[in-house]
Amino acid sequence: MQRLMPKIMLNFKDVVAAYGETNVLQGFSATICQGEFVGLIGPNGTGKSTLLKCLTGLLPVKSGEIILEEKNNTDYSQRERAQLVAVVPQSFDIDYDFTVEDIVLMGRNPYLSYRVKESRKDYDLVTEAMRVTKTLTFRKRYYNNLSGGEKQRVIIARAIAQDPDIIFLDEPTSALDIHHQIEVMELIRNLNLNKSMTVVAVLHDINLASRYCNRLILMKDGQVVVDGTPKEVITEDNLKKVYDMKMFIQENKLFEKPEVIPLRVIKETETYRSLRIHVICGGNKASQVLEELEAMGHHVTAGVVNQGSDDWTICDVLGIPMVEASPFTSISLEKQEENLALMADCDFILISDLPFGHGNVNNLTGLENLSGSIYFHKNCRNNDFTEGKLTKCLSEIKSKKKLVEIDDHQEFLEIIKKQTHIEDNKALFEDKK
Amino acid sequence: MKSKLKKHAMLISIIICMIIIYLCTLMGVASISFGEANKILLNQIFHIDLGMENISVGATAIIWNVRLPRIILAFVTGGALALCGAAYQGIFKNPMADPYILGVSSGAALGATIGIILKFSSSFLGLNGIAILAFIGSFSTILIVYNISRVGRKVPVATLLLSGIAIGQTLSALISLFMIFNQNEMSQIIFWTMGSLNGKGWNQVIAVLPYVILGCVIMLTSVRELDIMLLGEDTANQLGVDTERLKKKILFSSSLITAAVVSVTGIIGFVGLVVPHIVRMVTGPKHRVLVPFSLLFGGVFLILCDTLARTVTAQEIPVGIITAAFGGPFFVYLLRKRKKGGV
Numbered sequence: 180m181q182r183l184m185p186k187i188m189l190n191f192k193d194v195v196a197a198y199g200e201t202n203v204l205q206g207f208s209a210t211i212c213q214g215e216f217v218g219l220i221g222p223n224g225t226g227k228s229t230l231l232k233c234l235t236g237l238l239p240v241k242s243g244e245i246i247l248e249e250k251n252n253t254d255y256s257q258r259e260r261a262q263l264v265a266v267v268p269q270s271f272d273i274d275y276d277f278t279v280e281d282i283v284l285m286g287r288n289p290y291l292s293y294r295v296k297e298s299r300k301d302y303d304l305v306t307e308a309m310r311v312t313k314t315l316t317f318r319k320r321y322y323n324n325l326s327g328g329e330k331q332r333v334i335i336a337r338a339i340a341q342d343p344d345i346i347f348l349d350e351p352t353s354a355l356d357i358h359h360q361i362e363v364m365e366l367i368r369n370l371n372l373n374k375s376m377t378v379v380a381v382l383h384d385i386n387l388a389s390r391y392c393n394r395l396i397l398m399k400d401g402q403v404v405v406d407g408t409p410k411e412v413i414t415e416d417n418l419k420k421v422y423d424m425k426m427f428i429q430e431n432k433l434f435e436k437p438e439v440i441p442l443r444v445i446k447e448t449e450t451y452r453s454l455r456i457h458v459i460c461g462g463n464k465a466s467q468v469l470e471e472l473e474a475m476g477h478h479v480t481a482g483v484v485n486q487g488s489d490d491w492t493i494c495d496v497l498g499i500p501m502v503e504a505s506p507f508t509s510i511s512l513e514k515q516e517e518n519l520a521l522m523a524d525c526d527f528i529l530i531s532d533l534p535f536g537h538g539n540v541n542n543l544t545g546l547e548n549l550s551g552s553i554y555f556h557k558n559c560r561n562n563d564f565t566e567g568k569l570t571k572c573l574s575e576i577k578s579k580k581k582l583v584e585i586d587d588h589q590e591f592l593e594i595i596k597k598q599t600h601i602e603d604n605k606a607l608f609e610d611k612k
Numbered sequence: 613m614k615s616k617l618k619k620h621a622m623l624i625s626i627i628i629c630m631i632i633i634y635l636c637t638l639m640g641v642a643s644i645s646f647g648e649a650n651k652i653l654l655n656q657i658f659h660i661d662l663g664m665e666n667i668s669v670g671a672t673a674i675i676w677n678v679r680l681p682r683i684i685l686a687f688v689t690g691g692a693l694a695l696c697g698a699a700y701q702g703i704f705k706n707p708m709a710d711p712y713i714l715g716v717s718s719g720a721a722l723g724a725t726i727g728i729i730l731k732f733s734s735s736f737l738g739l740n741g742i743a744i745l746a747f748i749g750s751f752s753t754i755l756i757v758y759n760i761s762r763v764g765r766k767v768p769v770a771t772l773l774l775s776g777i778a779i780g781q782t783l784s785a786l787i788s789l790f791m792i793f794n795q796n797e798m799s800q801i802i803f804w805t806m807g808s809l810n811g812k813g814w815n816q817v818i819a820v821l822p823y824v825i826l827g828c829v830i831m832l833t834s835v836r837e838l839d840i841m842l843l844g845e846d847t848a849n850q851l852g853v854d855t856e857r858l859k860k861k862i863l864f865s866s867s868l869i870t871a872a873v874v875s876v877t878g879i880i881g882f883v884g885l886v887v888p889h890i891v892r893m894v895t896g897p898k899h900r901v902l903v904p905f906s907l908l909f910g911g912v913f914l915i916l917c918d919t920l921a922r923t924v925t926a927q928e929i930p931v932g933i934i935t936a937a938f939g940g941p942f943f944v945y946l947l948r949k950r951k952k953g954g955v
Binding site: 232235236237256257258259260261262264265266268271273274275276277281282285286288289291293337341 | 705832833834836837839840842843844846847849850851852853854855892896897898
């Protein structure tokens with residue numbers, strides 16, 4: 180059987196739109212086919228909501244055109260357009276006492292006029308829409324007295340009652356708790372799957388977008404940056420370009436979709452004096468201390484790190500210089516020396532909480548000859564598989580210089596903070612005067 | 613039981629209105645007995661003669677040519693103002709909106725002031741020149757306000773309200789200026805602006821009625837769209853309402869009605885503001901119910917106020933004073949009683 184080409188529902192051709200003089204959309208192009216679930220993502224102010232305004236005819240297009248189901252968007256009347264496109268805004272309040280049923284019935288407006296009254300069929304569609312969204316039980320209640328999640332479902336019911344071909348959602352989940360976020364997204368996905376409704380959703384939560392949409396359009400400055408499947412779009416490179424911050428991306432094993440873990444935006448480099456710090460790590464426990472040290476503005480290095488470990492990933496994302504080694508191999512003499520060289524000019528060296536075995540204990544050889552102060556995480560002793568070699572290394576270091584033992588990484592961070600905090604030191608200095 | 617009551621609420625209200633109209637016709641300063649008044653009404657309306665020989669021509673004239681047209685004009689005026697108020701509050705999404713908010717009243721007052729000063733006494737279709745000038749004044753004010761606030765094809769609501777207020781204030785200043793230079797006519801102008809139904813007859817009723825009926829029809833055909841307008845203009849657009857067309861339709865018909873009414877009666881305040889709110893508290897915000905009930909209640913409210921105006925003291929009080937004096941406190945009472953966000 181020949182596969183049919185999917186029907187093109189929406190075609191944005193080089194759309195430029197502006198509020199006054201400033202262009203918000205600057206040549207947005209995308210084609211959306213029937214049955215797709217498209218997520219529009221991107222930072223605030225990139226024109227996602229403007230796109231909605233252009234589509235619904237509230238804002239005229241400056242140049243370019245929008246083709247809605249084979250006809251230019253400007254050729255539709257409000258009424259005709261509302262029969263094709265339904266909009267679900269962020270949940271909003273109404274100053275008047277309308278019941279849930281009143282609100283949902285308003286969705287039938289595009290099919291009614293003063294001559295055409297609500298018929299049996301309209302009421303049936305409204306009831307069905309309320310059934311699907313589980314709002315039927317409170318249809319007689321006032322909309323204003325509902326919770327945020329219930330309100331959002333009512334608005335979705337209204338959109339369903341509109342019997343559209345395309346549903347456009349503008350941040351449908353941003354005011355909801357996680358339970359209701361998932362509920363709303365599942366509801367929309369069911370519409371998409373069961374009724375092959377075309378869905379376009381502006382979403383701020385990239386993880387929700389990744390999980391539910393089968394296509395994502397990443398926007399910046401009124402243009403498309405990338406357009407593709409979640410796996411193609413959600414990459415560190417793409418997101419870094421758009422959001423101007425460091426992000427950490429991993430695959431969510433449960434949904435087999437990429438998942439974003441945003442790292443911090445506000446750095447504390449102003450508050451702390453910068454030091455050279457080396458962290459001996461390579462397992463899965465030093466990520467947090469690495470990230471915090473980096474955020475404080477210290478010049479951090481790490482080694483010797485096993486490729487693919489959590490510590491390795493965080494160094495990679497943050498751009499922390501490190502000595503790498505392939506997993507499950509002993510650290511070669513070469514790597515060991517590389518690591519020593521990195522540590523040579525360090526003010527502090529942290530032996531982080533990691534298991535030591537024959538493969539990596541030589542991370543510690545030669546430390547006694549370095550100038551930096553050395554801190555040692557006590558818990559290493561509980562994961563010592565070196566048959567005494569670790570203890571030997573430590574006593575060698577102790578024989579030549581001071582080895583400070585700490586109970587956890589937080590303690591180390593506190594020590595560093597105390598030593599480098601600019602305000603504190605100033606106060607100390609003034610006291611002395 | 614309750615739903616049955618709801619179903620027949622309109623019918624019951626209409627009957628109550630008729631009864632009030634009837635009772636108020638019987639009341640007045642001139643002493644005409646209950647029986648006489650009834651006989652006159654039956655004779656005039658149904659041509660049933662129950663012995664008219666004892667009744668003076670004067671009494672018939674008072675009932676039929678003075679009281680009844682005045683009461684009907686009060687009903688039409690009050691109803692029209694309340695109707696326009698309800699529609700304006702809907703499309704402006706603003707509880708402070710009333711039929712005069714766009715400067716219709718100031719325009720009418722300026723027209724009337726000019727008419728009074730120029731002693732414009734010629735009449736046309738049974739209306740005096742002052743009313744005609746007032747009508748011209750109010751309708752041209754709306755056109756000016758509309759064109760000031762228009763941006764291309766669109767009329768932003770906020771701009772419309774502000775330019776209405778601005779133009780209204782400017783016109784009021786002009787009126788004051790005219791009054792300063794024409795102190796002889798001052799009291800007449802002030803009386804006109806306070807609004808009165810005194811001395812109005814069938815001519816005025818007939819002059820106003822077509823506009824009011826036309827306006828009612830236009831508004832009753834837009835009730836669903838007016839409901840949706842309460843969710844905000846953007847949402848209304850997305851639900852298939854051509855909001856710009858609806859605004860024009862409502863603005864045009866409301867202005868026409870208000871202009872017609874104001875030019876005949878002067879500025880009767882508060883009815884258009886308070887009545888829709890009071891009705892909304894009972895019926896809810898749906899215009900399908902709100903609009904007809906505002907019409908009825910506004911009409912009855914003004915009849916009652918006018919009856920007080922003409923019977924309480926020997927010197928007739930302008931009805932605008934009564935509506936404000938009763939409407940204001942009553943509204944405050946309702947607001948306090950129902951201290952809830954949405955009115």
